[in-house]
Amino acid sequence: MKPYLPEENVAKRLLQRTKSTPPVDIDAIASNLATIEYADLPNEADALLLYDHGDDGKPLIILDQNQLSSRLRFTLAHELGHIAIPWHVGSLVYHEELSIENIAAFLEYEEIEREANRFAAELLAPRDWVAGLFDEHQGDVKKILLSLTDSGMSIEASHYCMIRAAPIGNCLIKCRKLDDTVVTSTQTGRTFLSLPRDREVFDAKKYFNKLDFSVHISKQSSFVFYWIKMLSVSFSKSAPEECSKELIMEIMNDEGLAEDQIDKYSKSINGIVGSINGRMKGEDTQHLYDGMRRRFLADEKLKFLVKHPRFMDFIAARVHELRS
Ligand SMILES: [Zn+2]
Numbered sequence: 602m603k604p605y606l607p608e609e610n611v612a613k614r615l616l617q618r619t620k621s622t623p624p625v626d627i628d629a630i631a632s633n634l635a636t637i638e639y640a641d642l643p644n645e646a647d648a649l650l651l652y653d654h655g656d657d658g659k660p661l662i663i664l665d666q667n668q669l670s671s672r673l674r675f676t677l678a679h680e681l682g683h684i685a686i687p688w689h690v691g692s693l694v695y696h697e698e699l700s701i702e703n704i705a706a707f708l709e710y711e712e713i714e715r716e717a718n719r720f721a722a723e724l725l726a727p728r729d730w731v732a733g734l735f736d737e738h739q740g741d742v743k744k745i746l747l748s749l750t751d752s753g754m755s756i757e758a759s760h761y762c763m764i765r766a767a768p769i770g771n772c773l774i775k776c777r778k779l780d781d782t783v784v785t786s787t788q789t790g791r792t793f794l795s796l797p798r799d800r801e802v803f804d805a806k807k808y809f810n811k812l813d814f815s816v817h818i819s820k821q822s823s824f825v826f827y828w829i830k831m832l833s834v835s836f837s838k839s840a841p842e843e844c845s846k847e848l849i850m851e852i853m854n855d856e857g858l859a860e861d862q863i864d865k866y867s868k869s870i871n872g873i874v875g876s877i878n879g880r881m882k883g884e885d886t887q888h889l890y891d892g893m894r895r896r897f898l899a900d901e902k903l904k905f906l907v908k909h910p911r912f913m914d915f916i917a918a919r920v921h922e923l924r925s
Contacts, residue, residue, distance in 0.1 A: 602732065602766070605723075608686050608716040612723035615685055623730050624752035627674050627681075630724075634684050635659050637677070639666040647676045650683055652690075660684050671755035675721055682720030689713060722762045725754055731766035740768070742817040742828045756821040764789065770831035770891070772796060776803045778825050791881075791888075792831050793895040803827065813898055834913070836890040840921035841914040848915040849906075856905045870906070873897065878923055890920045 605613065616622075619630050631637055636655025642648070642665040655661035662680045664673055683689045726749055738744040742763070749759035764773040764787050772788040774797060783803050786796040797803050808814045808829050817828040841848065849870065853863050877896050881889045894916050898907055906912055 602728065605728075606716075606719060608682065608720045609723040609728070611686050612682070612720045613727065615724065616727065623726060625725055627677055627725065627753075631662070631677055631681055634681055635662045638663045640664075641666060647672075648680050650680050669755065671750070671753055671758070674725060674753050675755060675758040678721035678724045679717045681724070682717035683713075686716060686720060689717070718761070719765075722758070722765060725758070726752070726762035726766075728766040731762055732768070735766065735768055740771075740830060742819070742830075746819060756819065756826075757824065760819070760826045769888075770833070772827075772829040774803055774827040774829070776825045776827065778820065778823055781805075781825070784824065791892050791895070792829075793892070793899040794829070794831075795899070813895065831891070831895055833887070833891050834894065836887045836920065837917060840925075841918045843914070843918065845915055845918040845922055848911055848918055852906060852909045852911055852915065855909065866903070866906075870903070873900070874919055874923075886920060886924050889924070890916065893920060 615630065616625070619633070621630060628637070636659050638661065640663050642663065647665055647668065649661075649663040651661045651663070653660070662677065664677060668676065731745070731749070734745045734748050738748075745763060746756070746759050749762060750756060754762065760773060760775070764771065767773075767789045769790045770792055772786065772792055772794060774786040775784045776782060777784060781803050783797045783799050783801050785799065788794065788796060805816060805818070805827050808816050808827075813832055815830045815832060817830070819826045819828070843851075849867065850863075853866060858866065873896060874893070877893050878889070881892050884892075894913070897903055897912070897916070900907075906915075
């Protein structure tokens with residue numbers, strides 16, 4: 602798991618100090634830090650934060666009373682972030698009119714918003730708790746999502762908290778329901794997938810009917826969330842009879858490649874193996890085996906290799922040679 606960011610550590614300390622565990626009593630935590638009021642807020646605002654306007658000189662948070670309670674929880678946690686994160690206090694300006702002149706201020710504002718979101722995620726769904734759910738439910742997205750929504754979180758916030766804590770080999774692609782264009786895509790590393798870009802139309806079908814992926818689709822009123830999980834194939838302790846060189850020659854001969862092509866492909870295959878092995882130094886053999894396989898599966902130029910019935914033997918032999 603990635604190291605905790607400073608704003609996540611602020612949330613962790615607040616949980617420890619208030620002895621809170623999920624499902625967190627956000628109203629109790631909030632009442633110590635701020636005065637909370639509900640009102641009809643204009644212009645689709647989720648909340649307002651006013652310093653020194655609450656009881657006893659506390660900050661005042663006004664929440665939009667028309668929101669769903671699950672969304673309010675995240676909004677409230679987000680606003681608490683602005684109060685609890687020491688470097689946020691006083692730096693918050695609401696930029697109503699953005700122009701090219703204040704782009705720097707806008708970028709800073711966006712970063713502050715992201716920090717408050719990460720604080721809120723850690724407060725409501727601590728990363729190690731969500732990682733525990735991934736273990737408990739063996740990566741079953743549907744069950745983990747249910748645990749999070751049961752703890753009072755919205756579907757959207759749940760997905761956000763889940764991808765922060767998911768083990769390697771997971772991708773989350775959030776699309777607009779209207780036209781399937783990508784809003785954000787995130788992966789947890791070593792999937793060797795090239796993720797779709799923002800605003801591109803996402804073609805989920807590409808990932809169906811493949812033995813190496815499992816796809817889970819979750820819909821909400823405005824968005825569709827696609828989870829693509831790379832499947833693991835267990836690494837056998839006994840190596841194939843032939844060495845990897847013999848296997849790769851067998852595959853290339855079956856393909857009927859000319860000598861110069863064999864030479865060219867051998868170099869490129871060796872290069873790939875070398876770079877993956879270098880990147881995954883110190884990781885266990887199972888990870889190296891999965892990573893190696895995925896890297897080759899993602900390579901458009903080596904389709905003949907991947908399709909060959911002895912491809913998996915080749916990868917297994919190569920990993921045995923590297924790790925024995
Ligand atoms: Zn904010």
